[in-house]
Amino acid sequence: MKKQKPSLRKTIIIGIGFALLLVVFVLLSIWTRELNKAETAELFSSALQNVIEERGERGLLEMAGVPVDDIHYNYEDLPIFAGENPVWEMTEEERRAIAIYEGAKESVVQIVAASELSDSGQGAGVIISPDGYIVTNRHVTGNATDFIVRLYDGTVRDAHIVGTDALSDVAVLKAEATGLEAIEIGSSDDVVVGSTVYAIGHPFGYTWSFARGLVSGKERMVSTDSGSVIPSMIQTDALINPGNSGGPLLSGKGTMTGLVSSIYSRSGSAEGVAFALPSEIVMDVAQRIIETGAVHRGWLDILSVELNPQIAEYSGLQISDGILVSQVVPGGEADKGGLRGGSEAVQYGQSVIYLGGDVITAIDGAPVRSYSDYFAALFNTVAGDSVDITVLRGGRSIVLDNVSLVEQTEENTRWLVR
Numbered sequence: 001m002k003k004q005k006p007s008l009r010k011t012i013i014i015g016i017g018f019a020l021l022l023v024v025f026v027l028l029s030i031w032t033r034e035l036n037k038a039e040t041a042e043l044f045s046s047a048l049q050n051v052i053e054e055r056g057e058r059g060l061l062e063m064a065g066v067p068v069d070d071i072h073y074n075y076e077d078l079p080i081f082a083g084e085n086p087v088w089e090m091t092e093e094e095r096r097a098i099a100i101y102e103g104a105k106e107s108v109v110q111i112v113a114a115s116e117l118s119d120s121g122q123g124a125g126v127i128i129s130p131d132g133y134i135v136t137n138r139h140v141t142g143n144a145t146d147f148i149v150r151l152y153d154g155t156v157r158d159a160h161i162v163g164t165d166a167l168s169d170v171a172v173l174k175a176e177a178t179g180l181e182a183i184e185i186g187s188s189d190d191v192v193v194g195s196t197v198y199a200i201g202h203p204f205g206y207t208w209s210f211a212r213g214l215v216s217g218k219e220r221m222v223s224t225d226s227g228s229v230i231p232s233m234i235q236t237d238a239l240i241n242p243g244n245s246g247g248p249l250l251s252g253k254g255t256m257t258g259l260v261s262s263i264y265s266r267s268g269s270a271e272g273v274a275f276a277l278p279s280e281i282v283m284d285v286a287q288r289i290i291e292t293g294a295v296h297r298g299w300l301d302i303l304s305v306e307l308n309p310q311i312a313e314y315s316g317l318q319i320s321d322g323i324l325v326s327q328v329v330p331g332g333e334a335d336k337g338g339l340r341g342g343s344e345a346v347q348y349g350q351s352v353i354y355l356g357g358d359v360i361t362a363i364d365g366a367p368v369r370s371y372s373d374y375f376a377a378l379f380n381t382v383a384g385d386s387v388d389i390t391v392l393r394g395g396r397s398i399v400l401d402n403v404s405l406v407e408q409t410e411e412n413t414r415w416l417v418r
Helices: 010-065 092-107 280-291 309-316 371-378
Strands: 108-114 121-125 133-137 144-149 156-165 169-177 196-201 208-221 227-237 248-251 258-262 274-280 304-308 323-328 345-350 351-355 361-362 386-393 396-404
Touching: 010 133, 010 156, 092 108, 092 169, 092 196, 092 208, 108 133, 121 258, 133 248, 133 258, 133 280, 144 169, 156 280, 169 280, 196 227, 208 274, 208 371, 227 258, 227 371, 274 280, 309 351, 323 351, 361 371
Parallel strands: none
Antiparallel strands: 108 121, 108 144, 121 133, 133 169, 144 156, 156 169, 196 208, 196 248, 208 227, 227 274, 248 258, 258 274, 304 323, 323 361, 345 351, 361 386, 386 396
16 A cells, blocks of 8 residues: 655644744744843943942053043043933033032122112122121122121021222121131132133022133223222123122132122123122222221322323323323322422313323332323322332433322322323
8 A cells, every 4th residue: 555645734734833943942042142141241230330339430441451541521421330420421610610619609698788778789798707707899888888698598697887998899798697608718810811710699689690701801900980990800701790799700729719890891781891809909908998997098199190192292291101290289298298290271171280290100110101000009008108209300200209198088089180
């Protein structure tokens, strides 16, 4: 008898069975391989974490044969070992800025006049001693004497005016509090043109706002509304607005390098440039106010004119810059010291000036070419001090020794013709 061949149906079933077995085998192989990869990755991650904990990321790179002097992170870098708080994603500049703000914020206060009838505006102030002394701008305090200061933690304290200095636009308050967080005082030498600086204030009532900018100039002479000149100001492009006045300008070290004082712009807001009074001047003025209640700065009791080429040509002078002594106060200190005023009265704009008097060209050896130099030369003097004054008289340069200074006041500061 002949052996029968398997049916077609049986052959198909067997083929399908082999195909299914092959599929299962492939899936099992893939699954096993993935489990091994996951286990290997977990072991590798654990090993790396142990290395990082023991030697840090620098040690890990050095184990891989990569020499490292320093590590910098920025937004383009991959945060290799970022955990729940991936601080490595921040730039070095951001971390520095955060640290500066955190270190200074509790030393900044918000100042509000206690009386609604005062002409003061809301502004910032800086705590300079734990026992409650606060510096701010004179234009922030206005004519008010009593204030409320709000601290960073939300508490408020009563404060009163200790004294002000019209020329430097500095005021000192004393808060009824102790144990306050005083700002760390730095130096204007901590910054140069191009340095990054920071400001904390309350622009438009948005309290404890933080701004960053660059120092765009130093040793700037800034005129005030009263006509006086503040020397040595720091110029910055940081966004300074109403409400920032009286707050600190901070260096990259986190120290106060200046006191934000003014904005120069057409609208009074931040499209212009801002100025800060150097911390050395701020603290010197503040110390004088704390000790005596006022700043008794020295001044010459003369009526003066800032020379220009037109006056020089009309007068036949050999120089076209300097300070012309138009008149001296009869019997005053400048008169006693030998300064001579002019005798030829002429109309100069809306003023009458007298030509023929001395032209001041230097004070204590410092050249005086303009009112900016004149204010700067007398800025750090005290009433009663004596200075040596170089003048041009009759075509000759002579020195008048030991000319005594009177006290500068808002009235005699205006004895200037421009």
